[in-house]
Amino acid sequence: QKARARSISLEELRGSSFTLTNYGHFGGTFATPIINWPDVAILGFGRIVERPWVHRGEIVIRKIVPLSLTFDHRATDGADAARFLGKVLRYLEDPVLLFIEGG
Numbered sequence: 001q002k003a004r005a006r007s008i009s010l011e012e013l014r015g016s017s018f019t020l021t022n023y024g025h026f027g028g029t030f031a032t033p034i035i036n037w038p039d040v041a042i043l044g045f046g047r048i049v050e051r052p053w054v055h056r057g058e059i060v061i062r063k064i065v066p067l068s069l070t071f072d073h074r075a076t077d078g079a080d081a082a083r084f085l086g087k088v089l090r091y092l093e094d095p096v097l098l099f100i101e102g103g
Contacts, residue, residue, distance in 0.1 A: 040075035044068040
């Protein structure tokens with residue numbers, strides 16, 4: 001409730017382990033999110049833009065959202081982080097998979 005009303009305090013947000021950030025809201029396309037302790041990772045979402053994209057062998061205009069994942073190598077391996085980001089991308093591209101695969 002407080003987050004939706006924009007009245008949540010910074011102290012109430014502390015103690016997490018993973019953060020989502022939306023720098024696209026401010027017009028940013030690409031950024032490198034910085035991890036705040038004690039988090040071990042942060043996933044940043046850029047501004048949704050229309051770009052030419054190859055889809056099923058055709059060049060079409062698609063809405064693209066750039067993602068940036070910053071993580072602490074002491075907590076996870078780069079290969080695991082890449083697999084996680086790949087799974088996030090699959091679910092964003094095809095949300096029905098959330099129901100088929102059970103999340």
